[in-house]
Amino acid sequence: MAPKSLSFPGIFPALLACSFSLLLFCRPIIGGHDYHDALCKSILFFEGQRSGSLPPDQRAKWRRDSALHDGSTAGVDLVGGYYDAGDNVKFGFPMAFTTTLLAWSIIDFGRSMGPELKNAVKAVKWSTDYLLKATAKPGVVYVQVGDAYSDHSCWERPEDMDTLRTVYKIDTSHPGSDVAGETAAALAAASIVFRSRDPAYSRLLLNRAVRVFNFADNHRGAYSSSLHSAVCPFYCDVNGYQDELLWGAAWLHKASRKRVYREYIVKNEVVLRAGDTINEFGWDNKHAGINVLISKEVLMGKADYFESFKQNADGFICSILPGISHPQVQYSPGGLIFKAGGSNMQHVTSLSFLLLAYSNYLSHANKVVPCGERSASPAILKLLAKRQVDYILGDNPLEMSYMVGYGGRFPRRIHHRASSLPSVAAHPTRIRCKEGSRYYLSPNANPNLLVGAVVGGPNVSDAFPDSRPYFQESEPTTYINAPLVGLLAFFSAHP
16 A cells, blocks of 8 residues: 655644645745845855955955964964854864765755855865865874863954964874764865866865775774863764764765775674664764765665665654654744754754755655655655745744844844954954953844854744853854755755
8 A cells, every 4th residue: 555645733833734745835934035145145154254364255354364373383284264153163073064064065956056156165165175284194183273161261252362272183092083084074075066176176185085084994983082171072972983984985985986985885884883863963973964875876776785774864854754753853833843952953954954955866766755654755855944944044933034144133142252242343452361251241232243154043942042141042053054055055946
């Protein structure tokens, strides 16, 4: 008997009477969005996160050069890269994941970006240039610049930084397969982005990805163990390093088409637990991403030996669909995906990205997702992803956008040092460590708009404080925006 199509009430209060399949014909609560405008802003955000010497075409003009001596204490050049969030530390693990997702956004949805494609490519290169520096020495990956405790004790502009810029690395005696595996994935994914744009740079990225992956695989261990006091609890790898090894191999397989990576994936699928924790995807947990990425080949009829990954991907989809989702995945009354822990929008954008990517793969293969006795069509997956994007842009109970600079109402007091302190142009005198506290505690709006920043977002009840001290709700991150770039690109071309 053919499976029934899924029916999911409760996506939005105004749509309680609609089954999920009928939602395809329901009008949005508030109205259409300018997805291209949101796309432009989501990419512009990365310019506000830049570290190092800013280029002449820098568009976030209130920012200035910063951290120009990073790496000098270790005798290496680690200038550049991105600040991950609202502080001034450069964390390699989330930066690498950000790079992988930006590259994936371009690979799958770049054709829909129009004139913004060049800016998206620049955003990837700003990161890969840094990752190449961080991996220049064989058997070593520099994974963090800045002492997080020192940094977090101050509220100061990156241009004024006088906190400790301690350099942290992994090596053969202090392994970090998680961050090295993710770095390999980022470099491999980016090599695809530059394959036709800059073949020499693409080859450099791919060759470096191979070397870093071999290091990660041959010297196994978690960087949270090797560098516990530096990286925990900030970006502590709770999930283990096994998923990053598979993730790195999957991207190397996609980038190089070499049999050795296909064989590695098949051989290590069970050992490295490809099917674990399928309802999560982010900087710490790659399992769902691995399964969706690899499933494309199965759905194209090119890789039956990866069939189990498609089954895992189907299970992931079923685990996050409203009405039948895993208990760890909730939906707010306004319809927002919610997972316990901080910075919920990271889950919203990354899970939505996988929904959209998988829906496209399914569409090309004319397949649906079986969920027990029911099934979910590609159209349903696209709709759920679109609902999440629309919520971010303003279709929510508070009728506010969670992207700074988009719409008439958006967060004004985001937890972000550079945005909340006067710019160097407005206040040329240095603002020292504790002198910034009055700006942190001020009820006034941030003086510098970090356009395109998407904050951690509302709680499970759709409430949002718009207050700097509530960092879990009000802090933006690069890994919230990276998958959103792909989502906005697609919906700008397919509203």
